[in-house]
Amino acid sequence: MGCLHSTGWWSHKEPREPHQEPKSYSWDKKDRVNPADFTVENVSNEEVGRLPGTIGGQQFIIQNCQASQIYLFDCINTITIDDCSDCIIFVGPTTGSLFLRDCQDCVVMAACGQFRTRDCCKMEIFLLCQTQPIIEASTKMKFGCFQAFYPQLKDQFTVAGISIFNNNWANVHDFTPVDGETNWSCISQANALSSSFKLPEGEELKSIDLNLSSDCSVVPYTYGSPVYATQEATLIFFFFDEAQHQRAMEFIASLRAQAVECKIQHSREVMMETADAQRVFHTSEYKNAINQGPVIALLCLGDDIAGVCSKIAQQMNAASSKQAVYVTSDSNTSNQQIDAFFSYASMTMSM
Known part of the structure; x- marks a missing residue:
């Protein structure tokens, strides 16, 4: 009989390996983005917005909104605005592109790297754009100079990498011109904005202290007309x-x-x-x-x-x-x- 204390291959135990933590990767550590936080859609007769620090350079979407006031007081990566009518929209410093599609009867104030519209009508755009704005299949478009102030805005321009002195708001290129018609024009009165753009009324957004005076604006007010030869x-x-x-x-x-x-x-x-x-x-x-x-x-x-x-x-x-x-x-x-x-x-x- 075999000895009770004898050892064999069946009784041999492998040494335990030291406990190892699961491997982690940089992409696992990123905060998960909730698309709803960076979307405004299907609002009607409302005032909605985002406060400074709530967008943080993410992409943003505004779509299917009517008769509403929308204020985005933060840095944005890119933004699309689709199928909106009779809205007032403020878009904070946007590093990349702002694309307006299928919108009408809106007033938009925005600062961005690139600006483009398609299939829009009767829009007033108060703009700072680093490159030449482009309109396509759009009519009755009016452009003016961006003018706004709130305490965080200057730093937001710096974070977005947008120069307040490079503004091509009046240098619009019409990608689909029609002979004998002018699809866009310039607003060259500094006080025109106050009659078109509505300030926030809700306590939270009102607390941002948005100021539309050209004298206070973070962006210098420019007239943009290329004609200067007849003046000193x-x-x-x-x-x-x-x-x-x-x-x-x-x-x-x-x-x-x-x-x-x-x-x-x-x-x-x-x-x-x-x-x-x-x-x-x-x-x-x-x-x-x-x-x-x-x-x-x-x-x-x-x-x-x-x-x-x-x-x-x-x-x-x-x-x-x-x-x-x-x-x-x-x-x-x-x-x-x-x-x-x-x-x-x-x-x-x-x-």
Whole structure:
């Protein structure tokens, strides 16, 4: 008989392996997105919206809404707005595209990288767009300049990577023009927005303190018309440093205070190459300045506009102990510099 204590293959135990946690991957750790959080649909005669911090750069959808007010006070990746009528819609800084389809009788204020409409009618669009807006199969479209303020908006533009100085709102391309008809027009009255756009009334959205005044707007109000040859024009450059944006906005505020009738026709923020700067400034004196970072440029129109702008620039340069602001000198030089700069800027922004 075999011994009770004998060992054999059946009694051998494999050593236990140490306990191992399940492997985790980065894609498992992402918060699950609920599409309903980033969709507004099928609302009628309501006020709805999203507060700052609730969208966080996600894609968003608005669809099938009627006679409603919709406010999105946050950064967005891309947004589509479909089949809406008689609505007021605010769209916060959108890194990518905003696409409006099959909408009518709406007022939309939006800031975005790209803008396009298809099959829309009787729309008022108050816009900041980094590229050329496009309309397709759309009629009775009106475009104006984006103008809004609330405390978080400036930082939202930074997060979205949108320059407040690159606004092509008035440079609309009609993809499907009709001979003898004009499918779009410009709204060039700064006070037109207040009669078209409705502020929030509900306590939660009202607490955002949305302000529609052009004087308070995070985005400089521009008139956008390409016609300036019959008026006195000057071009102002703000060279790059840590105070560049603040300096440009302070300049605009001073200009409005000292020359009430002046118009800021266009604004741009672009990097300049040395050769192109030579063509614009007619000298290599500003080579080091343009190599530091992008320049901000304002095209301003008005009586004695060069004199007023030069005075403001001198004060700013004295305060900063350097030439942080440049103003074109005489009318002949100004026109040449304006043409050279905007030819370069248009080419750069279309790339």
